[in-house]
Amino acid sequence: MNNSDIYLYNRNISKNADYTVWLAFPGIRSFALSSLGYLWMFKDIDTFDDVNIEMLCTDTKTTKNRIENVNLIGFSFTFDTDFLSIFSILERFSIPLKSSERGKDNPLIFAGGPVVSANPVPYKEFFDFIIIGDGEDINLKVVEICKSCKYKSKVEVLEKLAELDGIYVPSIVQKKVQKLTKRLESCVYTPIISSEAFFSNTFIIEMARGCANRCGFCLASYMNLPLRCAPYEDILKAIESGLKYTNKIALLGAQISAHPKFVEIFNFIDKKIKSGQQIEMSVSSLRVDAVRPEIIKTLVDAGQKNITLAIEAGSDRLRKVINKNLPKEKIFEAVKVSASAGLKGLKFYGMIGLPTETDEDINALVSLAEKIKKNYKSFDISFGFSSFVPKPNTPFQWIGREATKSLEQKAQYLKKEMHKLGVQVSVSSIKWDYWQAVLSRGGDGFADFLIDVYKNGGKLGDFKKSAKQHKINSDYYALGTFDFGANLPWDFIDIKPGKEFLQNECIKLLET
């Protein structure tokens, strides 16, 4: 821990417990310090007086506890390629990557996070157990069990853990594992404010979890149903307490505008600004329906210059297919409101290669940019695109990606046409998106392939080479369109609204 870190909870700094947990983050410390879920879990475990806890990041130079004294290591797993950093952390401490090769002297290793919650199967050989879904309520129980079984065999501990809802133990046959869904009875906020965080000295508050919009491709929505909103009073209290330490606050949530008190929360902050309090506020992204003059005005007063609007696709037709009912008139209205309320610019986020996409849909993106540019010459607009990646537990989980070559052609075309209009465009790497899809829908037998990718350096070419070597048919996982009746590796994850609903939704959307 660093001297510049401010703890917003009472911390026992003189703990000398005989049970030690390392909470590992597959990235550098500044990112860990901006990851709300990670910090919240750290704080929760830190409340045990009889458990030492330490952060472990890819740039951690020295640890307070020696590996010989560590009993449990938990990894946050948020992005598909996080396995590369996880392997490098394990190797640094000479811990075998596969759980079957670890002995009684190695700590128990577990993971949690959206990637392994949606489909843990490609990674199952690396972890002793995996938390599926929202971990907040189960974390303490897990640590409690592990601690109380310190002198028991790993098998005995894992048998106990497997009895809990939401815990997947790959070495034990479990017919179904229920995904955990936390009720947001209170507000989750940054428990440690740090000048070394990527979002330096920022107090992050989770206003809502999930999104009720249910776009057909969206894991953030389907893994987090139903939409839950933190209590209004709690949010205000959290804002007040955060502002005692910093003037930077960030409101988090996939659909914060769905909070029943969204406007009141903004008014609360606006009032403070108007009374002379210096506040810098940011929001993750806004849905177009939240772009109202009073909301944008508050953001501008709080120092925000640009916002991101996710429009996903260029045409009304394709937006309907993906379940994003957003007519273009609403987009134009949002631009008008943003420009007149004082924002300097807007970034639009979209996807290419969405199911049923045609050249007309791609051209609609260019027309949209052209029309906005024509009417708002000095307003700065830009576009960011990624390509469609089928995600487990969404209605589009059965649908394969478009071929890499044609997606790259579409990306080139968009760059060229938008460039002509003077509009900046960034497109994610189509080739990386392909491998993301392979990992997303991957299944049994991935372990040696993933180890090889890591050993060879983890670059794009290493994925291709290793897949070939281990006979992983990557095109099948990334490009294949699966039958509705096919068994999917993640079918054993018990998640609402269930496979039948997803199938009906997929059919309905594609027929739109």
Ligand code: SF4
């Ligand atoms: S509106 Fe955004 S967060 Fe909500 S379901 Fe659609 S893509 Fe996901």
